[in-house]
Amino acid sequence: MRDDQAGDRKDDTRAAEYVLGVLSAAERREVQRQLATDSALRAEVERWEDRLAPLISEVSAVEPPMHIWRGIEERISAAGKPKLRRSRWESLAFWRSMTFGAAALAAASLAALVYVSTSVQPLRPMVANVAGVQSSFVAAIDPASRSLTIIPSAVTSYEQHSLQLWLIASGGKPQSLGLIESAKPVRVMLPAQVVLSTDATLAVSLEPPGGSPTGQPTGPVIASGKITNL
Amino acid sequence: MVLSDTKTADESVAARNELVAALMRIADGDRAALQFVYQRTAAKLFGVCLRILPDKIEAEDVVQEAYVTVWRRAGTFDPDRGSPIAWLAAIARNKAIDRLRGGTRRMKPLEDAVDIADVTPSALSAVITNETHRRLMECIDGLDARDASAIRETFLDGATYEKLASRLSIPLGTIKSRIRRSLTQLRECLGDA
Numbered sequence: 275m276r277d278d279q280a281g282d283r284k285d286d287t288r289a290a291e292y293v294l295g296v297l298s299a300a301e302r303r304e305v306q307r308q309l310a311t312d313s314a315l316r317a318e319v320e321r322w323e324d325r326l327a328p329l330i331s332e333v334s335a336v337e338p339p340m341h342i343w344r345g346i347e348e349r350i351s352a353a354g355k356p357k358l359r360r361s362r363w364e365s366l367a368f369w370r371s372m373t374f375g376a377a378a379l380a381a382a383s384l385a386a387l388v389y390v391s392t393s394v395q396p397l398r399p400m401v402a403n404v405a406g407v408q409s410s411f412v413a414a415i416d417p418a419s420r421s422l423t424i425i426p427s428a429v430t431s432y433e434q435h436s437l438q439l440w441l442i443a444s445g446g447k448p449q450s451l452g453l454i455e456s457a458k459p460v461r462v463m464l465p466a467q468v469v470l471s472t473d474a475t476l477a478v479s480l481e482p483p484g485g486s487p488t489g490q491p492t493g494p495v496i497a498s499g500k501i502t503n504l
Numbered sequence: 505m506v507l508s509d510t511k512t513a514d515e516s517v518a519a520r521n522e523l524v525a526a527l528m529r530i531a532d533g534d535r536a537a538l539q540f541v542y543q544r545t546a547a548k549l550f551g552v553c554l555r556i557l558p559d560k561i562e563a564e565d566v567v568q569e570a571y572v573t574v575w576r577r578a579g580t581f582d583p584d585r586g587s588p589i590a591w592l593a594a595i596a597r598n599k600a601i602d603r604l605r606g607g608t609r610r611m612k613p614l615e616d617a618v619d620i621a622d623v624t625p626s627a628l629s630a631v632i633t634n635e636t637h638r639r640l641m642e643c644i645d646g647l648d649a650r651d652a653s654a655i656r657e658t659f660l661d662g663a664t665y666e667k668l669a670s671r672l673s674i675p676l677g678t679i680k681s682r683i684r685r686s687l688t689q690l691r692e693c694l695g696d697a
Binding site (some may be wrong): 286287290291293294295296297298299302317320321323324325326327328329330331332333334335336337338339342343345346347349350504 | 535538539542546547548550551552554555556564567568571572575576585586587589590591593594597601602605606636637640641655656658659660661662663664665666668683684687688690691694
């Protein structure tokens, strides 16, 4: 190890140690936290995963009991369809369609999500693909901070209207989460009375400027989608 | 089976391509593709989890979590950045190691653990089929024999530096520097960085 490359080498050593599996719980959490924002470290970890993976050939295969697959099927039924696509999230055009500040906010939220999803956390992040015929959004919810970020992915311009976001618990009335934007991500804090669960639905309705005057949706719903665990 | 049988180089490539294609279909919500990946890889990944978590119930839970993660995150797999097997193994190993570090698991009697941790030479040779596997094994064999076995064991059972030090009855600082030196040596030997 040479001192003039100490920074890179230190990161590489950490990545290697992480993949090898010698780090303590606290050290692993630290690496996982860093992985959320540090793409160089992520690349190092991926390289080490690739390098060392052949070692699993030294482990004997053990046929899992039948109920394992059934359990997976049940869990993915509850989870819904896969949501995250590298192509979409990392598409330049997608990010360019937003202002820089908005993109930075969304990126920070996503980074936080990735971190939460890779660490041991009692509260799992949730996502929703809020889609309609002409407009769609992606929402990410961090139950720990009770914040929701909703990002427009393809939205028709609705002049003279406001877009209002609603959360509808299974069998419940829509609860307003506030106004959102058609061209940039918006982060909202969830009101205390909102109970998060994966059978709830998010919906976006067209409302008069300033939002629904009645506290309930008054205009057409342009997009909706179920909340699922990430 | 992709992760266990002896295969020719061509068959390995074909198996890898099938897995990559299946991961792409999973990203589109294709459950049959998930089942395909499960059938090809579950026995190996269950073995990997059991080695880290000798408590069978915990290993079963972790392997289920791993495939649910595969379902959710298949869209983030990038075949240009690594092999599907490495990606799948990393998901299972990370979950198993994080669970192991959670410290809540039941302790198993030593006899059970030793029984499960047994590695047979035949299992070792079974999968060394393609160039990458062969190269890694050569590079590991190039290490000091004690370090080579420490690297192997740690990767397979997820032991911390502390555990490794007490297992080998050597000071913590010594084992850390030996493992780090071995990792550097491995990277240089593999020559891909």
